[in-house]
Amino acid sequence: MPTMASSDTTSSTVAAADRRLRATYRVRSAARDIEARAQAIALEQSIEAPLEAVMDRRILDEVVGRVHAITPIDDGVFDVSIDLATETVADDASQLMNVLFGNASLLDDVALVGVDLPSGIARTFGGPRFGIDGLRDLTGVRGRPLTCAALKPQGSTTEALASLARTFARAGIDVIKDDHALAHQAAAPFDERVPAVQRAVQATNAEFGTRCLYAPNVIGTYDAVRRQVDLARSLGVRIVLHAPMLNGASSLSALARNGEVAIVAHPALAGATRIAPPLLLGTLFRLFGADASIFPNAGGRFTFTQDACMGIADAARRPWLDLAPMLPVPAGGMSVERVPEMRERFGIDAMMLIGGSLLRARERLDERCRAFVAAVQSAGDFR
C-alpha cells in the first residue's frame, strides 16, 4: 500500500545501511541442496511464506530475507549469511531473538553462528548501562580482575546464606551472587533472603571499609522481576543476577533500560550447541544490556571450548559503537588453583567466579576465600 509505505518511518527515515541485519547460519547440507536450503531459511526467518504468495512489491523489495553469501566450511557444512530487514525487529529483544532464530531453531541441522547488526539496532537496545567502568565504580576495584562467589546450595536457610555472605565479604570478595537456582523457595524466600544477605554484606562493608556487592537472583515474569528489583533497590542493592533465556530477552532489555541496577547475565537454559556461545552470551546479552556475563569456562564442568570462551570475552569487550563493554565472567567449575591461568587468559577486565569449589573447604572456607582474593590481587603479567 503506497500510502502506508510512504508514511512508514522505518523505511523513510532509516539510512539504507540500517535497513538490514546480517545473520549467519551454519547448515549441514549436501552441496547440491545448499542454495535451496539457504533460500528456504531466508524465507523462514522473514516472511514465513512462499515467495509466490507475496503480492506486495514493497515486501518483496524490503522485507523478504536475502541470501548474501554461502561459504563452504567443511564437507557438507556451509555458512549461510542472510540479510534480514531491521524493520521486522520492532525494537523488542524477544522479537530480535525471533527474527534471528525463532523458526530456524526447529531445524536440527541449522545453528545460528553470527550476526552483524546495524548501528541503529545497537543504539536502540543500547547495551550495558553500567559496563566494565560502572562495575569498577560500584566495587572500587581497579587494575585487577574482580572476584565473585556464589551463595549456595539452595535449600539453605536464609540465616545460613547470610552467614556465608558475611564470610565471603570479610574475605574481600568483590561480588557475592545468589546461586542461579535461588528463587522464591520456602527455605529462603526472596523477601526474607535478600534483606538478610544485604544487611550482612552492608554490616561487613561498614566494619571493614570494603565495598562488596550482593547480586540477588531475579526470576519470573517481568512484573515479578520489577517487584524483586524494587525491593532490592530499597535495601541498597545495586546489582542483580538475571538469566535471559529463562526470563526472556525482553526482560533483560527492559531491566537495562530501566537502568537502576547493574545486571549479571546467567546462561541457564542457553543451550550449548544451536546458538554459538560468543553470539548469545557475548554479543546478544551485551546488546540487550547485561553488564557482566557468566559463562562456563573451558576445563570446568561444561563442554564449551577454549575458543568459544575467548570468543565470548572478545564479544563482551571489543569496541562496538558507543556500547559499553561487558565484563566476562568465566565460571562453572573453577578453583583457586586456576586463577593464574584465568588471569593470564582473560586479563584484568574480567570477573573470576568460583562457586562450589570454595564451599568444599567447609570449616576452612574463610581461609580458602582469602586465598582466592590474594591470587586475584597478586601482581601478574596482565595482558
Added chain:
Amino acid sequence: MPTMASSDTTSSTVAAADRRLRATYRVRSAARDIEARAQAIALEQSIEAPLEAVMDRRILDEVVGRVHAITPIDDGVFDVSIDLATETVADDASQLMNVLFGNASLLDDVALVGVDLPSGIARTFGGPRFGIDGLRDLTGVRGRPLTCAALKPQGSTTEALASLARTFARAGIDVIKDDHALAHQAAAPFDERVPAVQRAVQATNAEFGTRCLYAPNVIGTYDAVRRQVDLARSLGVRIVLHAPMLNGASSLSALARNGEVAIVAHPALAGATRIAPPLLLGTLFRLFGADASIFPNAGGRFTFTQDACMGIADAARRPWLDLAPMLPVPAGGMSVERVPEMRERFGIDAMMLIGGSLLRARERLDERCRAFVAAVQSAGDFR
C-alpha cells in the same frame, strides 16, 4: 537450621510423593563414566556444588538430586532418571525450566527427554484454563478438527492483513492467528493491526452468523504482554498467540493464571534437539496453561519425526489429573492436500493450521480456503 525446617511449609505439609519430581536425561557417555555423569547431573540440577560442600543434613536428605535409574538405550547412550526436590521449583514456571534444564542445557551431550511431575506441581500450575472444550465452546465447532490460518507475511499493511482476515473468515476458517513474526513493526503496529483485524472478523461473523476467532500475537515483557492482552480484550478478542521460549515460561503461566484469554502456544526458539518436543511443546506448555500448541508436523518444512509429533499430540491430550487437555496444532508446511492424512493421524481433537500454502493461491485464495474448510468438515474415519 531445625527451626526453619520445621516451619517450612514445603516439607511439613506436602505429601512425600509430592516432594520429588523425576527428570530423565539422555546422556552420551562411555559406559564406564555413566554413573559419575549421572551423579554430576544430579548435583548440577539441584545444589550446583560438590556433596562435600554441604553441611546441612536437611539439604543432603531433601534437596540434593538423587539418581533413580540409569538405563542403557544404545551404544554409548543412556537415559538417566533423577529425582529433584519439588521445593526447588518455588511455584514459578521459569524456575521449573531452570530446575529441569538450566545448567544441564550447557552440556552438549545431555538432552532432557522426560519428566514425571507430582500432582502438587501439576495443580499449582493448573494447565489449560480453556482447553479443548473451551476452544470448542468459543468457536462452536463440534465433531471435527478446527481450522486455522495465519495472517502473513510480515511487512504487510494493517489494511492488507485485515483484508486477508476477512477472506479467511468468510471462507469459514475457525481461528485466524497472527504470524508469530508479527510484533509491533511500523508496517502494522499492534495497536493499529489488532483493532482493524478484530473489526474485520467481527463484521464478517455478524454478516454470516459465524464465530471465527482472531488470535493476535503477544510478545515482549509480561508488562507489554498484559497491555497487549488488555487492549485486545477491550476489542472482544478471546484468544492470543504466545511463544513461551521467546517470552519466558513464567509469562505463559501468568497469562494462563490470569485466565482472560485462551492461549495458543508457538514453538519459536524452542529448538529441536535438546528438550524432547513431546515434553516441551506437549507436557510443559500444557502444564503452564497453553490451550493449544502449534508444532511443526512431520513431512513439512521442519525436522520433527512422526513419532515426536504423535508424542506431542499424546502429551497434549492424555488424561492428566484434572488438567484440561490441550489442542494439538500440526503446522509448518501443511497443505489442503494433506488434510485427510492429518485428520486420520490426529483425529478430531486437533486444529489444522495451514499458513503460506493457502496464500500461494493469490487471487484464488478464497477458493483455496473454502477447499481447506470443506476438507476438514467432510465426514471421515475419525479415530
